[in-house]
Amino acid sequence: MLYIHQSYCISPQQTFMNVDWNVLHEAMDNKLKVVEPAYENIPRNVLRRMGKSVRIGVGAAFPIINEIKNIAGIIIGTATAGKEDSFTFLKQVMDYDEGLLTPTNFVQSTSNAIAAQIGMLSANKFYNITHVHKGLAFENAMFDAAMQLKENPQHDYLLGGVDEISDDDFNLNNLAGWYKKEIVSNKDLYESNSSGSLAGEGSAMFLINDKKENAAAKVVAIKTLFTKDEEEIKQQTKELISENKIDVFISGENGDNRLQRFYNACESLLEEDIAIVHFKHLCGEYPTTTAFATFLACDILQKQSIPNIVIKKSTDKTSFGNILIYNNYQGEQHSFILISKA
Amino acid sequence: METVELKEVLKKQIIEFLNLRDLKPEDIKNAEPLFGEGLGLDSIDSLELIVLLQREYGISIKDPKEGRKVLVDINTMADYIEKNRTK
Numbered sequence: 001m002l003y004i005h006q007s008y009c010i011s012p013q014q015t016f017m018n019v020d021w022n023v024l025h026e027a028m029d030n031k032l033k034v035v036e037p038a039y040e041n042i043p044r045n046v047l048r049r050m051g052k053s054v055r056i057g058v059g060a061a062f063p064i065i066n067e068i069k070n071i072a073g074i075i076i077g078t079a080t081a082g083k084e085d086s087f088t089f090l091k092q093v094m095d096y097d098e099g100l101l102t103p104t105n106f107v108q109s110t111s112n113a114i115a116a117q118i119g120m121l122s123a124n125k126f127y128n129i130t131h132v133h134k135g136l137a138f139e140n141a142m143f144d145a146a147m148q149l150k151e152n153p154q155h156d157y158l159l160g161g162v163d164e165i166s167d168d169d170f171n172l173n174n175l176a177g178w179y180k181k182e183i184v185s186n187k188d189l190y191e192s193n194s195s196g197s198l199a200g201e202g203s204a205m206f207l208i209n210d211k212k213e214n215a216a217a218k219v220v221a222i223k224t225l226f227t228k229d230e231e232e233i234k235q236q237t238k239e240l241i242s243e244n245k246i247d248v249f250i251s252g253e254n255g256d257n258r259l260q261r262f263y264n265a266c267e268s269l270l271e272e273d274i275a276i277v278h279f280k281h282l283c284g285e286y287p288t289t290t291a292f293a294t295f296l297a298c299d300i301l302q303k304q305s306i307p308n309i310v311i312k313k314s315t316d317k318t319s320f321g322n323i324l325i326y327n328n329y330q331g332e333q334h335s336f337i338l339i340s341k342a
Numbered sequence: 343m344e345t346v347e348l349k350e351v352l353k354k355q356i357i358e359f360l361n362l363r364d365l366k367p368e369d370i371k372n373a374e375p376l377f378g379e380g381l382g383l384d385s386i387d388s389l390e391l392i393v394l395l396q397r398e399y400g401i402s403i404k405d406p407k408e409g410r411k412v413l414v415d416i417n418t419m420a421d422y423i424e425k426n427r428t429k
Contacts, residue, residue, distance in 0.1 A: 045382060048361045102359070102393045103386060 002146045003215035003342055005156075006207040008063050009295040010034050010056045012200065013282045017063075019299065021307030024282070027186040030179055031165055032200045032284035041066065042121070049104050050117065051082040053164040056203035057114035058121060064158055064207045065122035071207075072155035073127030073148055076115040076162060077141035079134045079287030083166035085109035114162050127157075135329020137161065138288040139224050139337070146219070149210045160205040161291025165284075170199050178285070178330060180255070186281040189255035190312075197254035200284015204291035206298075215342035217301045220244065220322075223336040230265040233326075233334055237266045240324060240336055246274055247320040248300060250293050251312065252327030254280040259331050266326050275306055275315035282309070290327050290335060297323040297339040349420045359394045360387050372416045380415070388413055395419075400428030 012032035014020040025035065034056055039047055041062050042055075050058065057076065065071065086109035092101050107113065112130040119128045127148065131140040138161035145159045173179055180196040189198060212218070221244075223236055240246075249270055253263040267276060277300075283292045300306050304319055325337040353367035360383065374380040377388070391413055395401040401423065403409045412422045 044364070045384060048363060049386070096397065100393050100396050102390050104361075104390065 001210055001212070002142070002149055002208055002219040003210060003212055004206050004208055004217045004219065004294075004298055004339075005211075005215050006064055007204065007216065007295050007298045008060045009202065009204040009292060010036065010060045011202040011204075011283050011292055015295065016060065021309050024187065024309060027184075027198050027284065030183060030198050031170065032186060032198055032282075033165060034201050034203070046117075046121070049108065051085040051108040051113070051164070052201075053078065053080065053082050053162050053203070054108055054113050054117050056164070056201075057160060057162040057205075058117050060162075060203040060205040061118045061158060061160060062121075064205055065118060065124070068156050068207060070156065071122070071124055071126070071158050072152055073129070073145075073157045074115045074118050074124060075127070075129055075131070075141045075145050075148070075157060076118075076160045077131045077133075077137035077139070077288050077291065078111060078114060078162045079132060079137045080163045080166065080169055081111040081130075081132070082109040082113055083164060083169045087166060087168040114160075118158065135287045135333035136224050136335055138291045138294075139222055139335045142219065142222050142337070145208055146222070149208070153210050156207060156209045158205060159208050160203065161288035162203040163201055163286040163288045165199050165201045165286070173199070178256075184255070186284070189281040190253065190278065192255050193257050195256055195258050197256045197280065197285040200280065200286045200289065202283050202286065202289075202292050204295040206294070212342055217298045217339050218342045219337065220340050221336065221338040225334050226332055227334060228332060230262050233262050233328075234265045234269065236334075236336060237269050237326065240338060241269060244322050244324070244338060246270070246322050246324045247315070247317055248275045248277055248297075248306065248323040250277045250279065250297060250323060250325040252280065252289060252293065252325070253278050254285045259328060262328050262331070262334070263326070273315055273317060275311065275317065275320075276313040277306060277310045278312045279310050287329055290325060290337060293325045293327065294337060294339065297325060301339065301341050345420055345424065348423060349416050352416060352420055352423070355394055355398060356391070359390050370416060375415055376413055395423070399423050399426075401426050
């Protein structure tokens with residue numbers, strides 16, 4: 001079993017260290033950008049070279065790697081990684097006709113730069129891997145972590161999901177119709193009734209192991225599938241809710257009216273007393289939003305309370321044991337994560 | 343370009359190339375060592391500075407010994423640029 005012991009999240013909201021769900025930071029130009037901390041523990045010479053995804057990845061991981069010295073592996077899910085640096089590097093290749101290029105942008109742009117920097121800053125020479133499966137990158141990292149724990153029980157692992165907004169990536173996804181054409185406030189995201197969503201970014205890091213004692217939550221099931229058929233999603237939801245008594249359903253709905261049918265299909269199967277929660281008005285849409293949802297699930301389970309800001313449908317229940325997260329990315333990559341009280 | 347003006351431009355370029363966000367041009371003294379105790383730059387920065395000289399001034403440094411003599415402080419860099427620039 002995969003137990004979550006610590007969780008840290010840098011997001012567009014106040015979620016790092018002093019979590020405050022009462023204030024909603026608003027989107028600017030359809031982008032929800034992260035609120036970055038001061039990164040006081042990261043050496044300035046190292047920090048100035050870091051791209052945003054590396055900064056927020058290392059920043060969220062730092063409290064864990066600072067405290068736990070013998071982490072057996074660093075397992076990160078990211079789809080975009082350092083896209084801003086990738087584009088900067090590619091522009092240099094064009095501008096200088098493949099001539100003399102600076103090393104920093106290239107080093108920061110590779111997908112594994114986040115896990116590598118965390119490893120270097122913590123002098124960790126063990127398992128270090130990055131999963132890049134687009135909208136299922138975090139879920140695949142979670143699968144990997146579960147398999148690692150099965151092979152190496154009694155070890156601690158760092159699991160994380162990180163993605164950033166870059167200008168060029170935003171433009172490309174905007175042209176592909178994944179962001180809203182009209183300016184929409186994140187306050188009105190779910191009522192917008194148009195295609196596309198708001199761009200988002202964030203980083204969530206978890207200390208995991210197979211020890212129940214003092215754990216904040218446990219991951220009971222992870223399911224991923226690739227489909228465009230909501231009947232398949234309905235079938236998977238039926239199986240999960242028949243096998244587990246769900247208290248809270250966390251929906252990954254993102255205000256895109258083309259994708260709402262998947263979320264409606266799931267919600268139509270839920271019993272009346274199950275609370276429904278949504279979160280993408282807080283973090284926007286990006287490939288590893290389920291890391292944010294996992295952080296939110298841990299927060300609900302630990303505090304035994306659902307923040308008002310995420311409630312779509314409330315419940316009379318006063319204790320929460322099982323939380324089911326359902327998310328889809330761009331209508332094709334779907335995932336379910338079942339998280340329970342430890 | 344006058345030497346004084348060149349040094350000011352060079353400081354701005356160093357701040358931009360090396361992403362020294364906390365510094366302003368006036369914070370960098372002309373005789374302050376770039377590496378070690380001064381600005382505290384490191385080996386990756388020296389590569390970035392060599393790229394800066396090539397791109398902005400058309401100067402190609404191929405001999406590491408020459409690089410060590412040039413990349414000492416703002417004064418040595420400006421002197422070298424004045425004598426060797428091709429653009």
